[in-house]
Amino acid sequence: MVEPIPLKRTLAYLDDIPVDMVKGVGSATRKKLEAVGVGTVARLLLHAPRRYLDRNQLFDIQAAPIGEEVTIGGVVERFDKIHISRGRTMIKVRVSDGTSTIDCVWFNPYKKATVGAEVLLGGKIELFNGRRQMTNPDMQEYGKVDSLLMGRVVPIHPSTGGLPLAKLRASMINALQRSLPMEDVVPADHLTALGLVDRSTAFMNIHFPNELRDVGPARKRLIFDEFLRIQMVFKAREHDEYVSRRGVPNVETGELTTQFIAHFPFELTSGQHDALESIKADMVAPTPMHRLLHGEVGSGKTVVVVIALLASVEGGHQGAVMAPTEVLATQHYLGTEQILRDAQMAPPEEDPAAGGTASLFGGQDPVTRPVRIGLFTGSRVTVNFIRGDVSRSQGLAWLDDGTIDIAFGTHALIQEDVAMRSLGLAVVDEQHRFGVEQRVQLRAARDDGAVPDLLLMTATPIPRTLAMVQYGDLKVSSIAEMPVGRVPVKTTAVAEGLEADRRVDEEVATHLAAGGQVFVVCPLIEHSDKIDARSAVSESVRMAAALPNARVALLHGQMSSDDKAETMLRFRNHELDVLVSTTVIEVGIDVPNATLIVVRNAERFGLSQLHQLRGRVGRGDQPGTCVLAVDASTGDADARISAMLESNDGYVLAERDLEIRGQGKVFGESQSGATDLRLGDILRDADVLDSAARLAADAIKNDRNSVFVEAVLDEADRFLGFLPEAVEAGVEL
16 A cells, blocks of 8 residues: 655655655566666656657648757658667658658667557657658657647656656656645745746646646756755855854965065966955955865966965965875975075075074064975975975974975875974865865864865866856856966867878977977877877887987876976976876976977867866967877867867866866766756856855855755755765764
8 A cells, every 4th residue: 555645745755755655666667767866756756857749839740940859740651670780770760741751760779669650759850861850759659648648748758777658657647646735945935036936836847747838947946956955065065164163363464475476577467466365365364265266277376376375474374285296296396496586585505594493483574584395295305495305204393393384295295194383274286186085184284273274276267157066165266367478379280190290290390499398298108909099108219219319208107206206307497308298297387498289199188188288388488389189089079179279268168168078977076977967057057056056155144054954955965965074963174
């Protein structure tokens, strides 16, 4: 006997009811539904149709427009199952409606159609060899469509593991009849203000609309719910981790940063100034900073970070910068060391006052004394006031007593033996390559209960909508401007192969003759029998032979840390001419004299990667050139290469990349492919996303523990797959 569902129902309550409680769903059907993630009544209701066949708006085959989604009806004249090759089959059905005929084809499907049966077809009509054709259309026989849907819009639900659509629709009808009316999680006054229908209306009209125009408002409401869950998680996490916590006291006078800016050889852009103002305001606020800094390749993010670190030092605290690789951490250290020397703020080597008495915490004025920095990686510790490497124990002692003002490093900065006297600002570069726990470890290096400021940094421009659903708990600063005088990198493409070798070698020789240096990037380290692509090892050998007078070197991730650091330093000092590498040089590598980058098998790289690689050149006085050597590629790869040739604007390319790859998983490690958003699209539904973000922010601000907030967080826990630790009761970060 099926137990009745109570009159007062919520979506969360329905998520506790197994799907086999629905009439007509037995054990076999339940297994098929569970296989596609539909294990409860709530998840059955959330299994929305992907399209509809509208019986109210049937087109004649002859009059149906080419290239548009339409619904047509007719009688099956022929049904053929054609074997193509190697077990592949094609189903071909010819349908006539008296005005004309159309061929419908499906590849490798389980499809049946009875000759003489009346059918509905939904899809896009195309011309093939002069005949009208539909490829993989939705097809329903009139006699097999539920009687409740006769004369109405027929929903076509996503695949359910081979479960017939008619059976799924019957189960859905029963579930709706027993689940509606449903108690709404969003208060009625908010729904009215936002122009949204209630949940009961939304679920009924998304599954069984009387007319197609009923679908839009229903879909909008369910999309709003998806975005609201995500935004409520972010706003709750922001409140719990930052708004409600005590920050590090930081009174910044501006003298040290003013001195630095006055000696910096370039004028800061307005974008850099805006980012700095926001960051400094966060740093002197009573609550800890939680901000993301992103921007165009070469837009000067590193300088902004250095100034923020100096502000922390001036406030009487230390700074730390964690990067995902030793190459990038070393680059940050060397770059900052050079900037401090240029600004006359670096200590002399063999500083006689290297002990703790010369630290901030020994009474030294941070404005008048040199700024001391250190590099901590798995293989070495280096400081800017002692010549040569020092022992890890000595470096850790200087961190602990405050001698080192700013520490740069990799995961070595978050080991158990690392202690800092007073960490004020933690910076995480390329933060997406670290886990949440690792970021928390870095900024938790205090024992007084205060939470250090946290600045996340990425060299990848992020579309606003993507930032909202990936970093919704962060304030965001963007630097879109390029420094004055920066010339866009010239980008060309060439077909991969022997001709490409000749053209690449000529281009390399030209740049070397002009005094420049060259990056050559390959997708593989060594040759693979399974992947037909250039390897860095073989390409370095080939180029050394083709250019006997050039100093060619190899760089890849499997080299030892010392070898990688030595190779990069030699290239930076122009002791090498050509650096053949993998994507280890993708971000953060700054060699102003590099004027050419060649990317072999460019079709194997993502659009963001390609733009980051292109950003490695043209950073000095001379313009840069990027050559993309492309092999036979897919449609997506062609789109990426075309985008690279059409634009140098990282923000334009970020939007294009989002369109090409899809919005990806909002939560979790994957950034493309399947999505946690069942219906929403962050580009198409940006206005709905904005509305959800505003409502979530207002709700958290007004009452973090309200029934409304807790109800939405409960749904987020259920339907987003996990609830981030920061919003779980009692979790201390």
